[in-house]
Amino acid sequence: MPHIFYKPVSRREFLRTTVSAGVAFVALGCATNLTSRKQEPAGRWAFLADTHIAADPKDNVRRLYPHQNLQKAVSDIMVDLPDGVVIAGDLARLEGKSGDYESLKGLLVPLAEKKPIFMALGNHDDRSNFLKAFTQLSGQKQSVPDKHVTVVSGGPVRVVLLDSLLYVNKTPGLLGKAQRAWLQEYLAKSDGTPTILCFHHTMRDRDGDLLDVPRLFELIKPIRKVKAIVYGHSHEFGYSELEGIHLINVPAAAYSFDDKVPVGWVEASLTAKGGRFVLHAVAGNVGADKTVKNLAWRA
Numbered sequence: 001m002p003h004i005f006y007k008p009v010s011r012r013e014f015l016r017t018t019v020s021a022g023v024a025f026v027a028l029g030c031a032t033n034l035t036s037r038k039q040e041p042a043g044r045w046a047f048l049a050d051t052h053i054a055a056d057p058k059d060n061v062r063r064l065y066p067h068q069n070l071q072k073a074v075s076d077i078m079v080d081l082p083d084g085v086v087i088a089g090d091l092a093r094l095e096g097k098s099g100d101y102e103s104l105k106g107l108l109v110p111l112a113e114k115k116p117i118f119m120a121l122g123n124h125d126d127r128s129n130f131l132k133a134f135t136q137l138s139g140q141k142q143s144v145p146d147k148h149v150t151v152v153s154g155g156p157v158r159v160v161l162l163d164s165l166l167y168v169n170k171t172p173g174l175l176g177k178a179q180r181a182w183l184q185e186y187l188a189k190s191d192g193t194p195t196i197l198c199f200h201h202t203m204r205d206r207d208g209d210l211l212d213v214p215r216l217f218e219l220i221k222p223i224r225k226v227k228a229i230v231y232g233h234s235h236e237f238g239y240s241e242l243e244g245i246h247l248i249n250v251p252a253a254a255y256s257f258d259d260k261v262p263v264g265w266v267e268a269s270l271t272a273k274g275g276r277f278v279l280h281a282v283a284g285n286v287g288a289d290k291t292v293k294n295l296a297w298r299a
Contacts (some may be wrong), residue, residue: 043155045245046077048265049088049200050252052124053107055099064255064263064283066093067107072282073253073265074111081115082267083155088232088250089200095169096126100247101133121148121165122200122233123173144182151186156229156272158190162199165211170209173233180212180219187223194272194297198230203247211234217243218263227297228275236261237279237288244298248277256284264289271296 056181057067077085092100108117116138121127127148139150139161147163162183164173175183187195199221201210210216220226221243236258237251250266262281269276274296281289 052254053104054093066254166235
């Protein structure tokens with residue numbers, strides 16, 4: 001088997017005054033660090049989220065089958081391999097059972113034999129079961145108590161995968177004080193490489209979103225090398241911006257809750273100046289397939 005890898009302010013007030021609304025629809029691995037291809041100036045990534053793999057391959061939601069859709073995504077990615085693959089949480093179906101992760105591992109093997117895969121955890125994951133299933137993870141594992149945090153360095157950007165899992169099979173997420181303290185120290189000590197944060201939860205003002213959004217943005221707003229956040233959770237697809245930081249909500253790879261929303265993954269070509277993001281729709285609203293968004297990083 002290949003390697004698998006503070007100024008007090010109310011949350012509602014903070015989000016109401018600072019969030020620029022996004023428009024919807026608009027590790028496994030063979031290496032620790034990524035290296036850009038010789039003939040490509042941009043690091044190329046495949047971003048996925050919400051694979052929701054169950055032990056039963058026939059499991060489905062609204063006749064959308066997570067096993068089949070992940071197989072399609074893996075096949076698409078392998079046509080033109082990126083430098084690395086990131087899955088932004090909710091790897092398992094509901095409760096992060098051991099059988100779910102064994103099924104996920106099997107589905108990812110063809111890709112894992114070629115490229116490193118890095119995974120964050122979401123609210124439908126079980127941290128203990130995940131770590132038992134994926135014993136040889138790619139990336140630079142960080143020492144944060146009770147959290148699965150990974151840094152991926154190489155190429156024109158750095159990706160920091162954070163852990164927003166709070167309770168298994170309960171919707172809200174939390175980075176927490178210890179993880180935020182680690183992030184602050186890490187960003188202060190690391191070099192000026194453009195940095196993308198990746199975690200599972202959305203940053204809206206709902207009870208099921210990331211609960212410490214204001215504290216996170218209070219921390220990263222003045223750190224100009226933080227350029228974007230990639231996340232999932234909503235089973236939607238869109239781009240927005242907060243404090244000059246791009247928020248990239250990648251679609252679910254498993255299923256959507258609305259026929260108007262695509263199911264799939266996002267191909268990202270990243271440079272020190274910005275990124276080109278291409279939607280690859282494998283199910284749901286496939287009319288959005290190959291939608292392109294170009295983003296420039298804040299200075």
